Amino acid sequence: xxxxxxxxxxxxxxxxxxxxxxxxxxxxxxxFSFLTEGRYIGPQNISNLFRQMVIxxxxxxxxVLIMVTGNIDLSVGKLAxxxxxxxxxxxxxxxxxxxxxxxxxxxxxxVLIGIGVGTVFEIIQGYLTAYLNIPAFIVTLGGSWVLSGxxxxxxxxxxxxxxxxxxxxxxxxYLSPTVGWVVSALIILFSIFSMLKSRRNKIKYGFKPLPMxxxxxxxxxxxxxxxxxxxxxxxxxxxxxxxMLLAVTAVVMSYVSTNTPVGRYAYAIGGNREAARLSGxxxxxxxxxxxxxxxxxxxxxxxxxxxxxxxxxxxxGQGYELDAIASTVLGGTSTLGGVGTIFGAIxxxxxxxxxxxxxxxxxxxxxxxxxxxxxxxxVAVYADVYLKxxx
Amino acid sequence: xxxxxxxxxxxxxRMKNMLNDIILDIRNVTKxxxxxxxLDDVSFQIKRGEIHGIxxxxxxxxxxxMMIMKGVYPWGSYSGDIIYEGKELKLENRxxxxxxxxxxxxxxxELTLVPNMTVGENVYLGREPRTSTGINWNELFxxxxxxxxxxxxxxxxxxxxxxxxxxxxxxxxxxxxxSENAKILILDEPTSALSEEETERLxxxxxxxxxxxVTCIYITHKLSELFEIADTVTVLRDGRVxxxxxxxxxxxxxxxxxxxxRKMKERFPKSRRKPGKEIFEVQDLHAIDPGDSTxxxxxxxxxNLREGEILGIAGLMGSGRTELVSTLFGEYGxxxxxxxxxxxxxxxxxxxxRSMRNGISLVPEDRKKxxxxxxxxxxxxxxxxxxxxxxxxxxxxxxxxxxxxxSIAEKLAIKAPSLSVLCETLSGGNQQKVVIAKWLLSDPRxxxxxxxxxxxxxxAKYEIYKLMNELxxxxxxxxxxxxxxxxxxxxxxxIMVMCEGKSMATLEQNEFNQERIMxxxxxx
Numbered sequence: 001x002x003x004x005x006x007x008x009x010x011x012x013x014x015x016x017x018x019x020x021x022x023x024x025x026x027x028x029x030x031x032f033s034f035l036t037e038g039r040y041i042g043p044q045n046i047s048n049l050f051r052q053m054v055i056x057x058x059x060x061x062x063x064v065l066i067m068v069t070g071n072i073d074l075s076v077g078k079l080a081x082x083x084x085x086x087x088x089x090x091x092x093x094x095x096x097x098x099x100x101x102x103x104x105x106x107x108x109x110x111v112l113i114g115i116g117v118g119t120v121f122e123i124i125q126g127y128l129t130a131y132l133n134i135p136a137f138i139v140t141l142g143g144s145w146v147l148s149g150x151x152x153x154x155x156x157x158x159x160x161x162x163x164x165x166x167x168x169x170x171x172x173x174y175l176s177p178t179v180g181w182v183v184s185a186l187i188i189l190f191s192i193f194s195m196l197k198s199r200r201n202k203i204k205y206g207f208k209p210l211p212m213x214x215x216x217x218x219x220x221x222x223x224x225x226x227x228x229x230x231x232x233x234x235x236x237x238x239x240x241x242x243x244m245l246l247a248v249t250a251v252v253m254s255y256v257s258t259n260t261p262v263g264r265y266a267y268a269i270g271g272n273r274e275a276a277r278l279s280g281x282x283x284x285x286x287x288x289x290x291x292x293x294x295x296x297x298x299x300x301x302x303x304x305x306x307x308x309x310x311x312x313x314x315x316x317g318q319g320y321e322l323d324a325i326a327s328t329v330l331g332g333t334s335t336l337g338g339v340g341t342i343f344g345a346i347x348x349x350x351x352x353x354x355x356x357x358x359x360x361x362x363x364x365x366x367x368x369x370x371x372x373x374x375x376x377x378x379v380a381v382y383a384d385v386y387l388k389x390x391x
Numbered sequence: 392x393x394x395x396x397x398x399x400x401x402x403x404x405r406m407k408n409m410l411n412d413i414i415l416d417i418r419n420v421t422k423x424x425x426x427x428x429x430l431d432d433v434s435f436q437i438k439r440g441e442i443h444g445i446x447x448x449x450x451x452x453x454x455x456x457m458m459i460m461k462g463v464y465p466w467g468s469y470s471g472d473i474i475y476e477g478k479e480l481k482l483e484n485r486x487x488x489x490x491x492x493x494x495x496x497x498x499x500x501e502l503t504l505v506p507n508m509t510v511g512e513n514v515y516l517g518r519e520p521r522t523s524t525g526i527n528w529n530e531l532f533x534x535x536x537x538x539x540x541x542x543x544x545x546x547x548x549x550x551x552x553x554x555x556x557x558x559x560x561x562x563x564x565x566x567x568x569x570s571e572n573a574k575i576l577i578l579d580e581p582t583s584a585l586s587e588e589e590t591e592r593l594x595x596x597x598x599x600x601x602x603x604x605v606t607c608i609y610i611t612h613k614l615s616e617l618f619e620i621a622d623t624v625t626v627l628r629d630g631r632v633x634x635x636x637x638x639x640x641x642x643x644x645x646x647x648x649x650x651x652x653r654k655m656k657e658r659f660p661k662s663r664r665k666p667g668k669e670i671f672e673v674q675d676l677h678a679i680d681p682g683d684s685t686x687x688x689x690x691x692x693x694x695n696l697r698e699g700e701i702l703g704i705a706g707l708m709g710s711g712r713t714e715l716v717s718t719l720f721g722e723y724g725x726x727x728x729x730x731x732x733x734x735x736x737x738x739x740x741x742x743x744x745r746s747m748r749n750g751i752s753l754v755p756e757d758r759k760k761x762x763x764x765x766x767x768x769x770x771x772x773x774x775x776x777x778x779x780x781x782x783x784x785x786x787x788x789x790x791x792x793x794x795x796x797x798s799i800a801e802k803l804a805i806k807a808p809s810l811s812v813l814c815e816t817l818s819g820g821n822q823q824k825v826v827i828a829k830w831l832l833s834d835p836r837x838x839x840x841x842x843x844x845x846x847x848x849x850x851a852k853y854e855i856y857k858l859m860n861e862l863x864x865x866x867x868x869x870x871x872x873x874x875x876x877x878x879x880x881x882x883x884x885x886i887m888v889m890c891e892g893k894s895m896a897t898l899e900q901n902e903f904n905q906e907r908i909m910x911x912x913x914x915x
Contacts, residue, residue: 201790262785264775268771338764
């Protein structure tokens with residue numbers, strides 16, 4: 001039992017920052033629940049809150065790796081916006097004229113075009129940054145202006161509808177309560193399976209696996225969280241499809257960041273570029289790859305954005321890049337590179353959304369919402385710096 | 392109640408100190424960290440105007456002691472007393488200026504100058520003389536030059552620091568300390584980056600300082616320097632003072648014995664290796680600086696390398712040793728002419744990655760800057776160059792990775808609670824072992840080691856020497872650059888001497904002698 005305790009202690013110390021930020025989130029939720037007499041954690045608000053965080057969360061997920069390599073991408077908001085107006089334009093003019101009655105096809109094409117455009121743009125920016133050594137700050141600042149122009153050109157200053165019913169499901173759909181429960185049961189089963197597999201693998205290599213108690217506690221905690229969440233949102237409309245999408249994307253990207261060479265190299269490049277280079281890591285190629293991943297995220301984010309609002313507008317994606325960067329930093333990603341997790345960024349994004357939602361619910365004027373959010377960001381990062389120094 | 396009871400013996404001690412002219416009296420200082428006693432009842436005295444050497448293995452407590460002297464660990468965070476100039480030294484954490492104001496200055500191991508500023512600006516950084524409207528530049532440069540000249544430092548106050556060599560940068564740091572009227576100058580490993588010539592100059596300057604009454608605390612791993620310059624030597628081991636006595640009463644063997652706690656028969660382990668067939672050859676290599684094509688960094692180097700031998704490269708700082716090996720590794724100079732042959736076939740040299748695939752590895756000179764990702768774990772650092780070994784279909788097999796890193800770490804006896812410990816927390820010797828482990832895992836045929844024992848303690852050095860011998864016995868060809876004459880003579884099968892980017896000669900073991908090597912290194 002003592003080994004279990006010491007393991008817990010060690011984990012707590014190691015992931016101190018993660019726990020601190022989760023704690024901060026819980027505090028925010030409790031605070032707003034009191035201030036709104038419980039409406040804040042009602043099913044409708046919880047459901048909307050999670051839906052609202054999705055679009056910037058995709059960007060934050062990609063931004064983590066960009067920042068881990070020591071770069072930054074200021075164009076992601078505009079890129080998501082550009083993708084959304086492209087998708088809207090295709091739906092309004094092209095699909096409508098050439099394949100009017102194939103809803104499944106047009107939706108599939110919209111998604112592919114969106115992701116394609118996002119990826120291609122980041123391929124260009126990634127090439128300029130990684131191979132031509134132009135600072136990412138400059139490349140992506142220029143990129144965001146180019147995209148601003150692009151949005152105006154595509155929209156011609158007008159609002160374009162993107163509201164075919166099937167396409168709208170991407171960001172506005174819900175799983176029926178039964179399906180929701182089935183999916184969560186599958187996720188839990190999968191977790192049990194992968195836990196057992198990893199234990200078997202450890203034993204095969206002659207390592208001592210963690211005490212079974214711990215693994216069970218972890219699984220139970222995860223299952224309870226999922227169950228509570230599903231129970232709450234099922235009382236409104238059900239599990240939100242965009243949230244599912246985000247969860248899948250985050251898991252995949254998290255896997256990429258920890259279990260693949262590309263991810264490992266990203267952290268090494270950000271941690272010490274010269275040491276990585278002298279260890280035979282191809283810096284250019286790996287930074288480029290991270291930009292391509294960012295493009296993928298921007299594409300997905302743009303498609304969800306178009307589906308979420310139902311049209312493409314000239315203001316699409318305005319300022320999202322800063323929300324994404326703020327979420328990432330709140331989630332513990334270092335602005336100097338080398339440090340950061342996908343999970344942290346998701347929590348950071350959730351905190352930003354929770355604040356916005358709570359302040360809106362309390363009818364705080366928009367101007368003051370900005371002021372408060374700004375203060376929270378800076379104070380949170382200061383608290384992190386302070387705790388690190390005085391631990 | 393000014394004099395409470397326990398203070399009284401201290402008072403008597405102060406009187407004694409004044410009589411014996413003790414400037415710094417460290418009495419029963421104990422400093423604990425959770426789980427570790429860094430300093431354990433440390434007591435010794437430093438006389439005014441002497442050069443006081445402090446030596447000890449890494450982790451012996453030298454740095455902790457220096458941190459206390461600088462106020463990083465403030466008064467009250469340790470027990471015991473430090474009596475300085477007859478009164479108790481009470482440094483606070485808030486300002487690092489306080490130690491300087493008291494006249495205690497530290498010249499750090501890593502230089503802390505701003506390269507794009509002049510010597511004068513650096514010397515007065517943060518306390519520039521003022522006029523009513525701004526900085527009094529005339530006074531600043533005049534004062535700086537006066538200090539530089541007074542102590543024969545031979546530096547122009549208007550020179551940009553980045554144009555100075557390492558040795559002169561260090562002297563600039565010393566000038567900075569002196570401009571703050573330092574009474575005690577603490578030099579932490581001052582010669583670890585200096586050539587023998589520059590070291591000699593530094594020694595000369597320290598003697599000048601001594602003649603001006605400045606007290607010096609000289610921390611070093613290089614024992615020969617202590618015998619050359621120190622009046623008194625204090626040896627620390629595991630946080631305790633082992634001895635503190637006049638240098639005259641000591642010899643090198645005794646000192647090493649005190650440091651490691653055992654008599655060390657030999658500083659260089661014996662090896663029974665037999666070099667095999669030739670595998671690598673460099674013919675008349677010329678290379679230029681990649682940033683400045685007018686600069687020749689390698690200017691005619693030829694040598695060959697056999698399986699299972701250690702080829703030492705000797706030369707002064709600036710002789711192009713590091714430039715040569717970085718160029719051979721594919722990460723520095725642009726090759727203009729000459730050939731590099733591996734197994735008799737000419738190879739192309741373009742990047743670290745390609746060199747690795749050719750079986751060539753480089754343990755770089757500056758491990759913190761080029762060797763390690765300090766904020767990552769030991770395990771991640773070791774596997775960084777070898778992820779391909781553990782990856783299938785873009786997926787890292789963690790278990791295989793852990794198994795491989797565990798076994799290599801054990802073989803090299805890397806001392807750490809676990810391999811998930813961050814490299815920044817390791818001692819210099821262990822950090823160097825991590826870098827070596829990384830390269831051994833890549834299974835090299837040729838291992839280039841650029842000053843592999845720089846800044847690490849005697850015990851760890853010995854382990855690294857032993858490791859090098861083992862590797863050579865297994866048939867790995869090692870190229871070793873060394874700044875220490877004894878090391879290069881003690882370890883090498885053959886020695887190539889370089890001067891100004893040229894290879895002067897390659898000496899066989901029976902031709903090794905210090906005078907010959909020095910003559911070649913300076914004879915171009």
